[in-house]
Amino acid sequence: MMKYSSNPPEDLLASLPRQEGILQPYCYQYQGFWHGPVGLKELIHCQNHFLARKNDIFLVTAPKSGTTWLKAVIYALINREACHPQDPHHPLLTQTPHQLVPFLQYVEASCYDSVCNSLDDSGTRIFGSHIPTVSLPESIWMEEGAKIVYMSRDIKDTFVSLFHFANKIDSRPSPISLEKAFDLFCRGSSPSGAVWDQILGYWKESLDKPDKVLFMRYEEMQNEPLVQLRRLALFLGKPFSQEEENSGVPHQIINLCSFNTLSNLEANKKGNILRVLRNDSFFRSGVVGDWKNHLTLEMASKLDQITEEKFSGSGLSMTT
Template sequence: MATSNDSSQLPAYLQDENLTEECKELIRTLPTSNGRDWLWTLHLYQGFWFTARHLNGVLLARRHFRAADSDILLVAGPKTGTTWLKAVLFALQKRSCYSEPDRKSNHPLLQKNPHELIPYLEFTLYLKDQDPDLSGLTSPRMFATHMPLGSLPQSVKDSECRIVYLCRNPKDTLVSLWHFLNKVTSMEMGTYTLEEAFDLFCRGVSPYGPYWDHVLGYYKASLEMPDKVLFLKYEEMKERPIEQLKILADFSGCPFSEDEVADGGINDIVRLCSFDNLSKLEVNMTGKFRLAETKSFFRKGEVGDWVNHLTPQMIERIDCITGEKFHASGLKL
């Protein structure tokens, strides 16, 4: 093993100057995936796979983030609808500020990508900074993360901070993840075939995976602590958006009034946050969020697109894993 001052002999992921020494030392002790797995080296920490930089953000957030009782934390695995749910949650919480006709044209969602409006803990706030300035955030503060339940900062668990979790059918999640990562990686890094991605995903070796374990952690927490954890399904939000928005509004402390319902306030949010509307906005068709073009966050947003990609053998394998993983819990996706 190379010493800490012999950086030229260290793997590339340990030469990243933005990694803390704590993170570098931890990584040296962790199981590490093949460097071609999802085009990055992944590290197994507390049963889940992380890139070095994301693990660095997780460790910093766990050490420094202090949740407030009024905070709302949006959690989802990668490519399960996070961008959409950020838009929905922001629109719900801020609707009173932009309800008047003359203010609707100035709605932040028309001018900024949802990822700019609700920051990620480990991707944005604590990726490099141990003490980001959160003083400008109004209550309720809204944050997002891909962290599994066991990796959340202790202050989130100890406070009355509410957690909204979004899950998605694993077959659609896999297809969306495969498309997204091939879009955002450089040509020099190459791309992955669907067969390669499928095998890794099924073995649980994917960013923040195994996916099924990630889902189960929050599903069980939602049963044990329904006032703290709300468990949502992507498919149900697409099929019954008005019903699901009412549930989310009630849980997040901003229920719809009878007048809002009668005046079509819920329908306004559904239209504003629809995939069709968001994907065609100029702000979501140009520019970048971190290393990804903003348009890469909007592919199809469809339920069941996996039928256009997976073979019968793939479908059988992933359904078998899902059945085995979720059988005892009774969860169905």
């Protein structure tokens, strides 16, 4: 893996393939995926300095594929003994999921060891990320006890959500049209994209390393949240006891982390994360199949065709 001793110099950026981005004016291709200039610098810094620990949990998604929701769910799940999901002072009621579960590549190297988002003495660190498999810090793959949870989402809904998100943030000098964003997305020029390649990478790792990587689907989490929550808890070594089941703890976690609950909290309505991202920009609809309200039949067909071609022979199906 090609790595650099510090943030990439301008001559490195100049040497990389560059094209227009959906979220930013330009993005650069690094290790086969597209990244904005700031995100790329942070990624390379992370590759060079981050060391995984045995209890670490990494939740990974393509942007706009349920990241905020999954952060909340895993945080509530891991901390349910120290902080009951019905506690009126639960951290998720006053802080955003992104405050409680930071994005790995945006944590300063000097702060890695001080990340503490488990409320017990386990030392578990929970990080979010959009990083493709080939670009994750090597120590994450080498540390046997570290776990990766990947959640995919129907490509059409992912694109629609990304398009709306792009026009809510401050990193674009002007709005981007649906048609322009669609063209860039199809060419793979989306953050940490092409999204198909990212999904396929984690799908294959989940087949090769089922104890290391759990592959989840946004739609299944929506349709059968309790089944998927129990599956997630078992994978993370935190299965629900019979007593917890009888007292309704799984239901309470789902309710605490629901779109309606999180989107109506004051903490998620005001303020910014990473300077250019408003907290309320992370909540739009969360509805499965919302693409039908925004895409033409031709657009939907093209995305389905690319998806079918990309995933052919992998055993993975993503269209809904």
